[in-house]
Amino acid sequence: MADGAARHRAYGLGFGAVGTCGLLLLGAIVVTALLAPWVAPYDPQLTTGRPFSAPSLAHWLGTNDIGQDILSELIWGARVSLAIGALAAIVGTSLGTVIGVVGGYFGGRLDALLMRSADVVLVIPFLPLMILLAAYVGPSVASLAVVIGILVWARPARVIRSFVLSQRSRDYVTAARALGARDGRILRFCIFPSVISLVLAEFVQLTSRAILLEAALAFLGLGDPIQKSWGSVLFYAQSRGALLSQAWVWWVLPPGLLITGTVVGFALVGFGLERIFTPRLRPR
């Protein structure tokens, strides 16, 4: 018991070593993005060196095809990638939570209708539809986030619905209903608090998925090519031949590692959250 408590303290909030690693990784990226104006060595919009320069003391990751500093592009690009990821995840989890809770709690035809529409969204070929939608609404940060959000709500909705289904028949819910509580009150005070942890875990997963999707769109040249994001850095690297020369080492690898690092960070944080909310996973 005492031993468990000590370990508990050592791992902070019970996040576990894995979760803490994820948190640190993500924290570093987020803080760098937030501090971009101070930590980026150059304005990424300006030509500050000769085009296609290799890394040097002046440009740690070299320059791109029009002489902009690649490191600065990546630091500023983190803002766009993270913002789109977070916004899309907010849209996606909000939709998913509402639909999942409503479907799971009320059941019946409404549930059937909502879940069939979730099935439809799940089986739609994802990338082609997103390419079409992105072309239609234009590639701004907000519209991309909404488009991605609209396309990813189905998974959280299904997960949350099944959880709500199990909660609906719990004793405390039955008790509340027996005491005359209305649906609105039960949803707010009984059901919703119990799904919060799941919502958080889904949010984390969706964020990393949205970041990957944004990078994919931008890499295909379908995002806003003027907007600096990790995906657009990769787009220009590919289209200006970096993959065919040595430049891939400083032009393709770093954004790739950043995208991987962020996605891994979110996954590890997800593990950590699971530990907190599912006590039986904690080490005894």
Next chain:
Amino acid sequence: MKRHALGLVLFMVAAIVAGACGPSAPPASIPAAPPANASAAPAAAAVKAPVPSMRIAILADEGTLTPFSYKFGYPGQQMMYLTYDTLMLLDSENVPKPLLAREVKVSADGGTYDITLRTGLRWHDGKPLTNADVKFSIEYILKTTRAAFRTPLRTVDSVTLSGTEGLSIKLTTPNPSFPVRALAAMPVLPKHIWEAVDPTKPGEFKSTVGSGPYKLIEATPDTVYRMQANADYFLGAPSVSELIFPVIKDLNTALQALRTGEVQALVREVPPEQIAQFSQAPFKIATGPGFASTMLQFNDQRAPFDRKEVRQAIDLAIDKAKLVETLLLGNATVATPGFLHPSSPFHDPTVRAQFDVAKAKQLLDQVGAAPGADGVRVLGGKPMAVTLLVYSNNPIRLRAAELIMGMLKDVGIKVTVRALDTNALDALVWPDFDVAKGRDFDMSMWGWSAPVQVDAARIAEFVHSDPKFGTGNIGGYKSAAADALGDQIQVTADEAKRKGLIQSVEKLVAADVPFSMLYFENGTYAYRAQTYDGWVYQKGLGIYTKLSFIPGFGR
């Protein structure tokens, strides 16, 4: 250290490859003749036995490659001309010389062309080619909708034949551009084959019997085109016996195919950042002026571009030399503002590119566009915030738009760049490719293909306000002076007078800036010199023209 390890691996791979296919692909070091001797190769190639086979990568489908089904002006049209001949052919300086014709005589008033064909001309199927085929071709093409060939023929009044070799073409109005635009452009069709084809649907017909130096033996759309030399060609056998054009849609993949030897040449220009790599053996790069332009097109009818001073200010605020230096690493010619390529014999050397931020600001101040709180100027109560359209599949133009956005920000104009796919952008800027249908844009990155510059008189097509004549006036520019000059150019046969008129339009364009000319990318074409080195660079058009394969022409 890592580099050394990589070098070692590459060396070993090279050694294995060299060992495996030694006889067919000798290592680069053996034929390494001194560079000075390399330039003698084309002359030697002319007398040498023809090269057995060459693979040239193209980047897009070209239909079935008949005069009515090829898709792009480049390379499709040039590939079609390998199979079909024209009465005249532009030489490497773009001067029309007789090809199927033995002699072309123009009357003193410029209204009649008397043409005598060569004797003994034959189609690929062995039937004789006569003046009746030429007459048929003119009449047939006039019934079709292929504008590239039909438009220049519209001034033909009548065609009369004499014997089997003579014909006389009478025009409704004298047209000094006729040899370049019509005689050197119109493919001569075999009457015995095409007379059965409905001229409203010629694109569906697949026969490719022509009279050119190559016979098309395979045209698999989206995949490959294969041509075999016409050994009986009247100028002698072409210099390569078999040409294979595989379709490789991605430029980087195509460059990789050239690097590995899967293809020996590539029709697209090598991107500036890869020129150094392809300049070393076993590769060579043919360079020369390119006539394809890149420009900033204004919607001249929409505020604020309806004001001349605003257009002038934007032109002055753009540092074209920097664009060339940064985007193309210097592999381009800075354009002069009067539309014509600086190497054109019609170009007036007093028309020069300008870059003057102070003067640009002064011009904007003059029209009352004072900077607002956020640094963006306000003109007539509206902030000068405009949208710049650009093709999303063209990374160099995207970057150009990005740089221009920064340059215009410096003078107080806010630019939002919007990348659109080709069809979406064309629909806004040039709906249905018909300027009469209007336009819906502020500014767009734009460019015209090389042939536009070959005939300097075509400058009027881009500024004349009558949509029938000003077919390329996509900005809707209106000027009484430009219209008057354009009308005169059309009917002036006298060379000196004509040149004066063309230069007047050039100066007018430079002063009025209906569009801002940016640069002309240089032609940089990489090829494997061991396979074939007999290329001829046709000014502005590059090396993938008929001239590279018919050593007998002009000798």
